[in-house]
Amino acid sequence: MVGSGGREHALALALARTAEVVVTPGNPGMAGTSPQGFAISVTGAPPEEVGAGLVVIGPEQPLVEGLADRLRAEGHLVFGPGADGARLEGSKAFMKDLLSEAGVPTARYGVFDDPDAAAAFLRQLPGPWVVKTDGLAAGKGVLVTDSLGEAVADVKAKLSGAIFGEAGRTVVVEEGLCGPECSLLALCDGRQVVPLPLSQDFKRLSDGDDGPNTGGMGAYSPVPLAGDDVVDRVLDEAVEPLVAALRRRGIDYRGVLYAGLILTDDGPKVLEYNVRFGDPETQVVLPRVDDDLTGLLAEAAAGRLRSDPKAATPVAVCVVLAAPGYPGAPRSGDVIEGLDRAAQVPGVDVLHAGTALDGQGRLVSAGGRVLGVRAVADDLATARRRAYAAVDQVDWPDMHYRRDIAQAAAESVSAAASGSSAGGGGR
Numbered sequence: 001m002v003g004s005g006g007r008e009h010a011l012a013l014a015l016a017r018t019a020e021v022v023v024t025p026g027n028p029g030m031a032g033t034s035p036q037g038f039a040i041s042v043t044g045a046p047p048e049e050v051g052a053g054l055v056v057i058g059p060e061q062p063l064v065e066g067l068a069d070r071l072r073a074e075g076h077l078v079f080g081p082g083a084d085g086a087r088l089e090g091s092k093a094f095m096k097d098l099l100s101e102a103g104v105p106t107a108r109y110g111v112f113d114d115p116d117a118a119a120a121f122l123r124q125l126p127g128p129w130v131v132k133t134d135g136l137a138a139g140k141g142v143l144v145t146d147s148l149g150e151a152v153a154d155v156k157a158k159l160s161g162a163i164f165g166e167a168g169r170t171v172v173v174e175e176g177l178c179g180p181e182c183s184l185l186a187l188c189d190g191r192q193v194v195p196l197p198l199s200q201d202f203k204r205l206s207d208g209d210d211g212p213n214t215g216g217m218g219a220y221s222p223v224p225l226a227g228d229d230v231v232d233r234v235l236d237e238a239v240e241p242l243v244a245a246l247r248r249r250g251i252d253y254r255g256v257l258y259a260g261l262i263l264t265d266d267g268p269k270v271l272e273y274n275v276r277f278g279d280p281e282t283q284v285v286l287p288r289v290d291d292d293l294t295g296l297l298a299e300a301a302a303g304r305l306r307s308d309p310k311a312a313t314p315v316a317v318c319v320v321l322a323a324p325g326y327p328g329a330p331r332s333g334d335v336i337e338g339l340d341r342a343a344q345v346p347g348v349d350v351l352h353a354g355t356a357l358d359g360q361g362r363l364v365s366a367g368g369r370v371l372g373v374r375a376v377a378d379d380l381a382t383a384r385r386r387a388y389a390a391v392d393q394v395d396w397p398d399m400h401y402r403r404d405i406a407q408a409a410a411e412s413v414s415a416a417a418s419g420s421s422a423g424g425g426g427r
Contacts, residue, residue, distance in 0.1 A: 001026075002047050002067070003058025006320070006353035006372040007279035011058060011293075012040050013349065014286040019294040022050050028363060029352025048074055054298050056080065057255075060136060060276045064090035068255075078254070079297040081275050085246060085253040089275040092172045093134050102245035104238045105269040107174040118155045118173050122148060128176030131155055135167025139203070139215035140327050144176060179264040181271065182223045183281045184231065186239050186259070187296060189305040190252040193239050194296070195231050197288045197311060198223045199281040200409070205327065207404045214327045215369060218405030220317045220380065221284040224413050230268060234261060238270050254301055280372055283351055284316035287376045317383040317406045318374040319391050323354065324398035326368035333358065334365045334396040341393035347376045347383070348390040365396060380410040 001012050001023045009030050012021045016034035023030050026042030033039055047055050048071060055071055057063055057080035066083035087094045093111040100106070107130070112118035122129055129151035133141030141164055143154045151173075158168035185196040199221035205211030238259055246253050258274035258281075278285075286293065290312035299305050323330035335358075342350050351374055354367015371394065375386035384406045391401060 001056050001058060002062060005058065005279060005367075006351040006369065007277050007282045008058040009351040009353070010283040010286055010349075010372075010374070011056065011277065013351075014289070014293045015056070015297075016040050017294075018292045019054075022052060024050065027352050027355050027366075028357050029350070029355050047071060048076065053077065054079065054294065054301060056297055058276060060086065060089050060274065063255075063275055064136065077298065077301045079256075079301040081253050081255040082251075084249075084251045085255070086275045088257075088273045090136060091134055092132050092272070093170055095273050096172055098242065098245055098249075099270060099273075102241040104241055105267065107177050107269065107271070109172055109174040111170060111172055112155070113159065113170045115152075115156045115159050118159070118171060119152045121173055122151050122155070125173075125175045130174040130176050131158065132172040132174070133158055133164045133168040134170035134172060135164065137164050137167055140213055141168065142213050144213075177262045177264055177269060177271070179262045180225055181260065181262050182226050182230075183219075183278050184234055184239070184259045184261060185277060185281065185285055186235070186257045187300045187305060188243060188253050188255060188257050189300040189303045190254050191243070191247070191303070192305045193235065193243060193257065194300075194305050194308050195235060195239075196285050196309070197221050198226050198231060199278070199285050201278065201281050202402060202405055205322075205400075205402075207402050212327055214322070216278070216280045217320045217322070217369075217402045218318055219278075219280045219284045220315070220383070220406035220409060221281075221288055222315065224380075224409055224416075226263060230263065234259060234268050238268070242273070252303075254303060279353075279369075280318045280320055283318040283372050283374050287314055287316045287374070288312045314376045314378065315380045315383045316374060316376045317380070317387045318351075318372050319387050319401055319405050320353075320369050321371040321373065321391065321394060322369050322400045323365045323367065324400060326400065330354075330365075330368040331398070332356075332364070332366050334398075336363045336365060336370070336394065336396045338393040338395050339363070339371075342373060342390040345375070345386050345390040345393070347386050349374045350390070350394075370396075370399075380406060380413050384410050 016038040063086040068080040069082040110121040201219040260272040291309035351372040356366035377383035
């Protein structure tokens with residue numbers, strides 16, 4: 001397993017149900033033994049020196065840089081697209097052009113490297129307006145605004161290179177779409193796609209979807225407002241046409257396709273595609289896959305995916321705990337306390353993302369998103385209560401988290417259940 005974040009910790013735990021897992025470079029919280037008795041170890045060795053039967057690449061950066069190509073050339077079985085397929089995330093302009101070519105429903109857009117041309121296009125759109133960096137920006141390169149002036153200023157700032165460097169020298173400008181958002185992760189073997197359960201994440205820093213965009217402050221699965229009919233439609237209209245378009249370009253895509261979706265009045269549309277497991281979506285999706293994940297990823301890597309994985313019934317909620325200053329300049333080095341108490345809450349896993357050991361062997365913060373507290377239960381309200389009960393046990397100075405993860409969904413499920421009960425007749 002290549003990577004070191006909360007997504008990789010969640011993947012390592014899921015893979016360790018059926019296999020020994022070595023994570024590189026990993027982080028201090030990952031090492032241990034799974035309930036099934038398989039070891040999870042951490043190493044600083046490069047993946048080609050581990051001698052694993054399967055290499056799973058977690059983050060987008062090494063995929064864009066061609067790590068999967070290099071490992072395949074050396075004879076390794078790899079789950080993760082080559083650099084050509086990873087352009088789907090490495091270049092939003094490439095991704096939008098490919099969606100257009102494939103006929104995938106998406107927002108009206110334009111690609112610009114000239115601020116005046118971009119501003120002229122923005123003025124043609126009714127608003128809200130969306131401005132995205134073309135290159136990788138760790139989930140922080142998107143502005144959604146109701147202010148035309150703010151959109152124009154953001155275009156100029158991004159194209160200047162002052163914010164994201166070369167990644168922002170080209171921008172994608174889009175019309176804003178309205179509707180609830182959700183994410184679909186699908187395994188792909190180059191031809192076939194196998195969907196995993198839908199999830200919904202929370203990108204804004206603060207409660208009420210306020211504050212700047214982040215890499216994700218929490219997630220839950222399943223999504224009550226989107227059922228199997230939505231998954232079927234997205235596969236038919238958005239995922240399978242994309243895979244066919246990749247094949248027409250000679251791209252043999254073996255990895256996960258992450259479709260960021262918005263459910264509009266005209267049906268689901270694609271906001272973005274990513275080429276890796278979502279973070280924190282992975283943390284809530286994997287507990288709901290009642291199958292051998294190692295076997296599924298190996299089949300996809302070998303180009304021989306079988307039928308859909310079995311779905312498990314639990315509900316999962318994950319709350320991300322972030323360092324002060326995130327997503328700008330997060331503070332590091334704060335001593336983290338209370339993890340043992342948090343882990344004692346039923347159904348809870350504490351997933352390490354940005355952690356390290358200091359010179360005294362104490363666990364300290366070492367990144368923007370530091371921990372993910374995941375809870376699994378039979379219903380959304382219980383999973384949410386468990387997650388926040390565990391969060392209450394964790395502490396470091398100025399720790400930040402959202403208090404409304406899955407709140408609206410839990411309330412809607414509860415209201416629907418109450419309405420159904422009330423409509424069932426009295427005694």
